[in-house]
Amino acid sequence: MTRTLEITLNGRHRADDVPENLLLLNYLRDVAGLTGTKTGCDGGECGACTVLVDGEPKLSCLTLAHTVMHRAVETIEGLGADGTLSAAQRGFHEKLGSQCGYCTPGFVMATVGLLRRNPTPDDDEIRAGLGGNICRCTGYVKIIEAVRLAARLAAQGVPP
Amino acid sequence: MPPGSRRKACPHDRAETAERFAMNRIQPTRTIGSYVPMVDGPDKVSGRAKYTADIATAPGTLAARIFRSPYAHAEILSVDIAEALKVTGVRAIITGADCDRTFGVLPIARSEHPLARDKVRYRGEPVAAVAAVDDESAKAAVALIRMTVRELPAYFTATEALAPDAARIHERKRGNLEREVTFEIGDVAQGFAEADLVDEGSYHCPEVCQNQMETHAAIASYEAAAGHLTVHATTQTPHYVHLMMAHVMEMPMEKIRIVKPHIGGGFGARTETLNVELIAALLARRTNGTVRIVLSREETFITHRGRPESHILLKIGMRKDGRITGVHCECIQRGGAHSGYGVVTILYAGSLLYALYDLRAVRYSGKRVLTNTPPAGAFRGHGTVNVRFAFENLLDRMAKTLGLDPLAVRRANLLTAPTFTGNDLMVNSYGLPECIDWVERKSGWKERKGKLPRGKGLGFACSHYVSGASKSVNPDGDPNATVKIRLDVDGTINVLCGAAEIGQGSTTVLTQVVAEVLGLDLARIRFITGDSDAAPKDTGSYSSRVTFQVGNAALDAAHQLKTILISAAARKLEANPDDIECLGEHYRAAAQDRGLPLADVASEATRDGKPIVVTGNYSTIRESHGGKKYLGAAIGGTMGFSYSAQVVEVSVDEDTGRITVDRVWVAHDCGKALNRLTVEGQVQGSVWMGMGQAMSEESAYHDGLMLTSNMLDYRIPTIVDSPDIEVGIIESHDPHGPFGAKEAGEGSLAAFLPALANAIDDAIGIRFENLPMTPDRVFGAIEKQRRSGRR
Numbered sequence: 001m002t003r004t005l006e007i008t009l010n011g012r013h014r015a016d017d018v019p020e021n022l023l024l025l026n027y028l029r030d031v032a033g034l035t036g037t038k039t040g041c042d043g044g045e046c047g048a049c050t051v052l053v054d055g056e057p058k059l060s061c062l063t064l065a066h067t068v069m070h071r072a073v074e075t076i077e078g079l080g081a082d083g084t085l086s087a088a089q090r091g092f093h094e095k096l097g098s099q100c101g102y103c104t105p106g107f108v109m110a111t112v113g114l115l116r117r118n119p120t121p122d123d124d125e126i127r128a129g130l131g132g133n134i135c136r137c138t139g140y141v142k143i144i145e146a147v148r149l150a151a152r153l154a155a156q157g158v159p160p
Numbered sequence: 161m162p163p164g165s166r167r168k169a170c171p172h173d174r175a176e177t178a179e180r181f182a183m184n185r186i187q188p189t190r191t192i193g194s195y196v197p198m199v200d201g202p203d204k205v206s207g208r209a210k211y212t213a214d215i216a217t218a219p220g221t222l223a224a225r226i227f228r229s230p231y232a233h234a235e236i237l238s239v240d241i242a243e244a245l246k247v248t249g250v251r252a253i254i255t256g257a258d259c260d261r262t263f264g265v266l267p268i269a270r271s272e273h274p275l276a277r278d279k280v281r282y283r284g285e286p287v288a289a290v291a292a293v294d295d296e297s298a299k300a301a302v303a304l305i306r307m308t309v310r311e312l313p314a315y316f317t318a319t320e321a322l323a324p325d326a327a328r329i330h331e332r333k334r335g336n337l338e339r340e341v342t343f344e345i346g347d348v349a350q351g352f353a354e355a356d357l358v359d360e361g362s363y364h365c366p367e368v369c370q371n372q373m374e375t376h377a378a379i380a381s382y383e384a385a386a387g388h389l390t391v392h393a394t395t396q397t398p399h400y401v402h403l404m405m406a407h408v409m410e411m412p413m414e415k416i417r418i419v420k421p422h423i424g425g426g427f428g429a430r431t432e433t434l435n436v437e438l439i440a441a442l443l444a445r446r447t448n449g450t451v452r453i454v455l456s457r458e459e460t461f462i463t464h465r466g467r468p469e470s471h472i473l474l475k476i477g478m479r480k481d482g483r484i485t486g487v488h489c490e491c492i493q494r495g496g497a498h499s500g501y502g503v504v505t506i507l508y509a510g511s512l513l514y515a516l517y518d519l520r521a522v523r524y525s526g527k528r529v530l531t532n533t534p535p536a537g538a539f540r541g542h543g544t545v546n547v548r549f550a551f552e553n554l555l556d557r558m559a560k561t562l563g564l565d566p567l568a569v570r571r572a573n574l575l576t577a578p579t580f581t582g583n584d585l586m587v588n589s590y591g592l593p594e595c596i597d598w599v600e601r602k603s604g605w606k607e608r609k610g611k612l613p614r615g616k617g618l619g620f621a622c623s624h625y626v627s628g629a630s631k632s633v634n635p636d637g638d639p640n641a642t643v644k645i646r647l648d649v650d651g652t653i654n655v656l657c658g659a660a661e662i663g664q665g666s667t668t669v670l671t672q673v674v675a676e677v678l679g680l681d682l683a684r685i686r687f688i689t690g691d692s693d694a695a696p697k698d699t700g701s702y703s704s705r706v707t708f709q710v711g712n713a714a715l716d717a718a719h720q721l722k723t724i725l726i727s728a729a730a731r732k733l734e735a736n737p738d739d740i741e742c743l744g745e746h747y748r749a750a751a752q753d754r755g756l757p758l759a760d761v762a763s764e765a766t767r768d769g770k771p772i773v774v775t776g777n778y779s780t781i782r783e784s785h786g787g788k789k790y791l792g793a794a795i796g797g798t799m800g801f802s803y804s805a806q807v808v809e810v811s812v813d814e815d816t817g818r819i820t821v822d823r824v825w826v827a828h829d830c831g832k833a834l835n836r837l838t839v840e841g842q843v844q845g846s847v848w849m850g851m852g853q854a855m856s857e858e859s860a861y862h863d864g865l866m867l868t869s870n871m872l873d874y875r876i877p878t879i880v881d882s883p884d885i886e887v888g889i890i891e892s893h894d895p896h897g898p899f900g901a902k903e904a905g906e907g908s909l910a911a912f913l914p915a916l917a918n919a920i921d922d923a924i925g926i927r928f929e930n931l932p933m934t935p936d937r938v939f940g941a942i943e944k945q946r947r948s949g950r951r
Contacts, residue, residue, distance in 0.1 A: 029214075033216075034207070035207070035210070035213075035214035036206070036207020036208070037207070038211070038373075038374075038424075039213065039375070039454075040373050040374070040375070040457070040871075041457040041870065041871050042456050042457045042458055042870060045457070045870055045871035045872050046373065046457075046871050048373060075207070076205075076206065076207035077206070077207050079206070080206060085202060085205060085206065088205075089202075089205040089206060090205075092201075092204075092205045093197050093198075093201040093202055093204075093205045094197050094201075096197065096198065096201075096837050096838065096840075096841045098198075098201060098204045098205055099198075099425075099663040099664065099665070099841060099845065100204075100372070100373065100374070100422075100423060100424045100425040100662060100663025101200075101201075101203075101204030101205070101209050101422065101424070101663060102211060102372075102373040102374045102424030102425060102663075103373045103424075104204050104205055105207045108205060126879075127879050127880045128880065130879045131878050131879055131880045132878075133878075133879070134373070134871060134876055134878065135373070135879075136370075136371060136372055136373050136425050136427070136849075136876065137373075137425055137663055137841075137845050138841060138844065138845055138848075139844040139845045139846075139847060139848025139849070139851075139882060139885055140848070140878075140879040140882045141844045141848075141882070141884060141885050142840070142841055142844065143879065144879070
């Protein structure tokens with residue numbers, strides 16, 4: 001069964017007729033064409049598909065698209081403006097919080113969610129905030145540095 | 161002398177003064193040795209980077225799914241696809257009957273069919289594949305495929321497979337022995353006789369899997385009219401995929417284009433052609449269209465190619481001053497159902513006993529065994545990690561027995577570079593002593609070791625790795641690496657390079673190498689890679705070869721281009737080339753103040769209207785090709801070894817058995833850090849990956865069925881479990897490395913495992929010889945210790 005899904009995606013209203021059993025992840029990748037959000041596992045194990053729903057990190061692979069009806073969804077493509085990187089993106093780029101980059105969109109979105117809840121997280125709060133995301137490259141040391149830098153940049157007024 | 165102070169200015173007018181002043185401030189851009197974020201970083205953090213599954217394909221692209229064997233070992237009697245073919249939307253179904261070619265990375269061991277024929281040898285082996293208009297139809301068809309078999313006895317451990325009455329998994333391999341290697345160099349019995357202490361241990365390291373974040377995927381397109389095949393593959397070795405694709409598809413290489421998009425990690429899982437890209441290609445040809453296949457996480461686990469389960473028996477003789485007098489090592493690896501890199505892995509495990517310490521007498525016996533489990537492969541630190549766990553673990557115990565500082569034991573056995581090891585491996589640079597000094601100082605070893613409260617401990621270990629295997633596994637007589645640079649008439653500088661960027665930063669470091677020689681900003685260099693139509697062949701990203709081998713080829717090409725640019729500038733400035741100074745964006749004659757911007761120099765260099773293409777090559781030298789003292793002694797030969805020393809600090813909760821790694825200090829001799837940021841990132845990632853194997857990761861099976869084929873049961877450390885890892889970069893300036901560089905991406909992995917075991921022993925007096933050191937195992941050992949009253 002197909003129904004109309006109306007959401008605000010990265011600040012823009014959209015309406016799409018999509019199956020009721022469609023996952024938000026597949027809606028974003030296959031319907032909206034936003035492939036920045038990644039599939040890393042068979043469901044809820046890795047965090048690579050993390051997006052923000054009304055500002056809160058959510059695993060899009062465990063979320064039916066229709067359950068976010070009339071809500072605001074933000075993905076990695078919605079960050080930054082006019083070709084500049086956001087604070088979280090700059091943190092991950094400049095501190096090498098991203099190596100292969102596959103987990104990065106999920107980590108960046110989890111970071112944005114964390115910094116909105118807590119603009120000045122300490123290292124334990126960073127660890128707790130990103131505990132649902134797996135990275136296989138970095139050993140996380142530089143991810144923590146990336147989030148610290150992102151918090152500093154956000155405090156200086158760079159959009160998170 | 162900095163540019164601008166060369167000679168005193170003598171201005172004729174103000175405009176000229178200003179111009180000269182501006183030019184004198186031009187400096188060549190230098191990035192080598194600094195912290196440089198990755199050139200492809202902005203694409204990755206913005207979601208723009210396209211991985212294979214992200215690539216948009218034309219309408220009409222088919223979705224593929226694989227039917228996999230539910231049997232561990234069976235003779236195939238029939239594969240019935242009749243019902244599956246009736247599913248609406250199905251366009252083709254292929255089985256083993258459709259391809260009789262075998263593949264495998266080693267020319268001597270091509271044992272695998274893209275789809276099983278005659279026999280299946282592990283649970284999950286591909287048997288048939290469906291292409292359909294959408295994924296749902298493909299899945300529905302797979303569910304209707306029926307397979308009838310005659311089950312055969314299956315062997316899930318090396319011991320079972322080696323039993324005298326065991327059936328053969330591959331007809332050509334008697335006793336299920338893929339490869340046996342034995343050597344004795346020096347007199348080990350004599351070495352043990354000279355020892356003050358001979359100790360031995362038995363070590364068990366379960367199988368572990370790379371589990372890179374991106375699942376395997378492939379997109380294959382076939383155009384019957386032109387006979388062209390294009391394959392996008394998640395690979396670290398696009399050229400090997402190209403070779404194997406031509407072999408299996410029975411097509412000439414020039415009809416095949418291999419594209420490597422962004423890759424979500426490799427760690428060795430993708431250093432050989434996998435069945436997934438071959439199956440996609442076979443389906444594309446069958447349907448004369450485009451086929452897209454994206455494996456699930458479970459399927460990616462089963463495709464495997466991880467580190468083999470290893471049983472190691474190690475015996476070391478030592479004098480009371482810590483000098484090692486003899487080594488005896490037996491290693492049995494459970495290789496899984498196909499050959500893969502197996503022969504190389506079992507050879508590495510023996511040959512790289514050497515080149516870390518000065519060993520005079522070594523006896524090695526290795527057995528690589530075929531079993532009915534998914535095929536193992538070349539996991540980061542290929543062949544060395546489990547043996548190093550055993551070696552450094554036993555050294556620590558022997559140091560304790562002899563009352564020696566574990567660091568002093570290592571210092572009593574150092575090599576002196578340049579040298580050749582007992583098995584003829586070339587060692588030209590050797591920063592291990594400085595690595596040991598660094599971690600000793602940073603960890604407060606002298607002040608703190610043995611003085612921490614019970615439950616807290618410090619452990620130490622060393623490791624090393626090759627900077628590229630000197631001999632390719634597919635030797636073809638070509639140089640080890642080739643890089644082209646093209647200077648276009650408009651001044652654009654393109655680097656054409658086949659090295660596979662898989663997240664390790666190869667594109668960044670190779671861009672740096674070229675930019676450094678030319679004195680240019682990194683953004684000035686366009687790097688064209690990942691496409692066999694555009695870039696020269698490159699054997700790929702494995703054995704930590706890229707920085708050393710491809711870096712040297714890039715250096716060669718860049719110097720050639722610089723020479724051409726200097727000649728052009730000299731012509732234009734009517735000066736002697738020897739007097740031309742390259743300032744990156746500007747060239748000038750030393751004796752003149754007027755110079756030329758690079759655009760004008762490029763225009764002069766290409767004045768005949770033809771772009772300039774230079775080809776840089778790099779070939780390893782003969783002396784680095786390893787020895788001939790035993791069959792396979794070339795494995796281990798490299799131009800440069802990296803070295804690593806680590807101190808791990810742990811806390812053990814004796815009520816729960818939970819281990820917390822509080823801190824790691826690691827010093828890595830990478831020759832010269834071309835990019836300190838990426839070197840740190842690689843070293844931290846290696847150490848952490850070692851931590852996963854040491855503490856929680858294990859592929860477990862029940863009758864050949866993988867029980868841990870997801871990221872919850874296969875436990876990778878999260879950010880919550882992971883410690884701070886402080887990296888010390890030691891620069892031994894290798895005489896052959898580009899700018900003196902050696903590898904940084906693998907050598908620090910192995911030392912973590914024994915350093916942790918040694919730290920736990922320091923903390924609670926229990927020495928672990930089996931991995932992983934999980935809380936239940938630690939708790940069990942603590943209980944045993946309590947019952948025996950050893951506390």
